Amino acid sequence: MKLRDKNQIMDEMSMKRALTRIAHEIIEANKGVQGVAVVGIRRRGGPLAFRLADLIESIEGVRPPVGVLDITLYRDDLTALANQPQVHRTEVHFDITGMSIVLVDDVIYTGRTVRAGLDALIDLGRPKRIQLAVLIDRGHRELPIKPDFVGKNVPTSREEVVSVCVREIDGDDKVTIQELVP
Amino acid sequence: MGISAQSTQFNRRKDLLGLKDVSNEEIELILNTAIPMKDIIGREIKKVPTLRGKGMITVFYENSTRTRTSFELAGKYLSADTSNLAVSTSSVQKGETLRDTIKTLEMMGPDILVMRHGMTGAPHYVAQNTSMRVINAGDGTNEHPTQALLDMFSIREHKGRLAGLKVAIVGDILHSRVARSNIYGLAKFGCEIRVAGPPTMIPPGLDHLGVKVCFNLKDAIRDVDVVNVLRIQRERQQTGLFPSLEEYSELYMLRPEHLSLAADNAIVLHPGPINRGVEISTDIADSDTAVINEQVTNGVAVRMALLFLMMGGRRDEIAA
Missing domain, CATH: 3.40.50.1370 (Aspartate/ornithine carbamoyltransferase)
Structure with missing residues (x-):
């Protein structure tokens, strides 16, 4: 399966602005950062969670705890995959019980990753509430899941792929829509 | 889903009978996968839903405390249904052959068989005669x-x-x-x-x-x-x-x-x-x-990794 870039919808600056706005919205929705923690879903939700924590700290002067969730073992499509995906560690080194958790991912699509993330999170403790922040909402939900904070709504067709690049993993920051090469 | 399935060849393998014919890459994959599995054992909620709906049966023709319990807990922590055949109180004592015993168990529908036997090569023989995946938990003086x-x-x-x-x-x-x-x-x-x-x-x-x-x-x-x-x-x-x-x-x-x-x-x-x-x-x-x-804790982690890697994918896709 080969993909080619169709068009770029975000660059470094627009990603930064979107994340900064989300950071403000998180603070506003939670009336501060007391009891708030940010947890990213591997892989690209991880770096985004750390960036949101940095931004929240620069606005409020308090850094919320940050964690990274590996949801591989919670996927609902494992038996449909020919090969098992690599499992990585979940690194949430604080007690989430009683906290307001902001779950972070790069793209929300069917909602199945978030469903897995919610289950993985709840197995670590009992948060007071869970909110969802995503950089891109591309539609086509298959589960009743709705993000609380969205960087950009992007209408897509199911044949397209939304590719989020983050400098921590990919070397640069950008969001592109890709399509299959026939 | 949002994350890509990094391709690994591991679960093309139907059985794990010995390390003799396992590649370095496969061994590294098992050891790396065991790291997050060990984290799960240390949690308050020691369970992930990964192998929900999968069945595992342990059959030990020789005594064991840690290996059998370790496999059983590894399966349970991954939400597989595990069962143990107590050989000493089973129909084996009535003279049932190994092949017939295994066929009977297979017909009950488990996906994976964990087996220990005093005879070298017994799990290899069983593996060739069953559609279940087979893990060797020790055969005679051969491999563990x-x-x-x-x-x-x-x-x-x-x-x-x-x-x-x-x-x-x-x-x-x-x-x-x-x-x-x-x-x-x-x-x-x-x-x-x-x-x-x-x-x-x-x-x-x-x-x-x-x-x-x-x-x-x-x-x-x-x-x-x-x-x-x-x-x-x-x-x-x-x-x-x-x-x-x-x-x-x-x-x-x-x-x-x-x-x-x-x-x-x-x-x-x-x-x-x-x-x-x-x-x-x-x-x-x-x-x-x-x-x-x-080592005892690590044994559970490594077996969780192995069960996860072997039990993914549909059975009809496995190269025998």
């Missing part, structure tokens, strides 16, 4: 692959690597499936392997595997990073391969004075159950250099 995997995991956890380490395996090498699987596995990663034990308990041909044979414990232990002490298997000791347990312990029991010859921060492994005062002195068994208790 999951023990070697947990030993390798424990070594890597303490030493940060496997490559280039010096490892001494001490005891009854001839009858030890643990030794055999360790030798196959460690040799693939470029470890320098030495064995020590009574001459009657050293099988011929070890030099072909690159193993150095020592008949003196001190020679074997000098400068090593790891000492893996084997249990003297009293159940396989009816043939008089050494005069007495007293003489064995005099010559081959690991004591602090031996360990002082090893490299700094050397660790001591033992597959258990330990015979205190026979192959290992109580001082060492209870010291910080012994990682024997950690």
Whole structure:
């Protein structure tokens, strides 16, 4: 399966602005950062969670705890995959019980990753509430899941792929829509 | 889903019968996967839904405390349904053949069979005659692959690597499936392997595997990073391969004075159950250099990794 870039919808600056706005919205929705923690879903939700924590700290002067969730073992499509995906560690080194958790991912699509993330999170403790922040909402939900904070709504067709690049993993920051090469 | 399925060839493998024919990449994948699995064992909620709806059955024709329980808990922590055939109270005692017993179990629908048998090659025979995936939990004096995997995991956890380490395996090498699987596995990663034990308990041909044979414990232990002490298997000791347990312990029991010859921060492994005062002195068994208790936890983690890697994908996609 080969993909080619169709068009770029975000660059470094627009990603930064979107994340900064989300950071403000998180603070506003939670009336501060007391009891708030940010947890990213591997892989690209991880770096985004750390960036949101940095931004929240620069606005409020308090850094919320940050964690990274590996949801591989919670996927609902494992038996449909020919090969098992690599499992990585979940690194949430604080007690989430009683906290307001902001779950972070790069793209929300069917909602199945978030469903897995919610289950993985709840197995670590009992948060007071869970909110969802995503950089891109591309539609086509298959589960009743709705993000609380969205960087950009992007209408897509199911044949397209939304590719989020983050400098921590990919070397640069950008969001592109890709399509299959026939 | 949002994350890509990194392709691994592992679950194209139907069975795990020994480390002899397992690649370095597969071993590394198992060991790497065992790291997040070990985290799960340390959590308050020790359960993930990964293998929901999968069935696992353990059939042990020989006694076992840790291996069988370890597999069973590994399956349960991953939400598989696990069941154990108690051979001593089963129809095996009425003369049912191995093949018929396995066929009967297969018809109950489990996906994976974990098997220990006193005969070398029994799991291989079973694997060829069943659609279930088969994991060898020890066959005769041949292999015990999951023990070697947990030993390798424990070594890597303490030493940060496997490559280039010096490892001494001490005891009854001839009858030890643990030794055999360790030798196959460690040799693939470029470890320098030495064995020590009574001459009657050293099988011929070890030099072909690159193993150095020592008949003196001190020679074997000098400068090593790891000492893996084997249990003297009293159940396989009816043939008089050494005069007495007293003489064995005099010559081959690991004591602090031996360990002082090893490299700094050397660790001591033992597959258990330990015979205190026979192959290992109580001082060492209870010291910080012994990682024997950690090995037990690591065993569950490694078996969780293996079950996860083997039970993914649909059965009709598996190359037999």
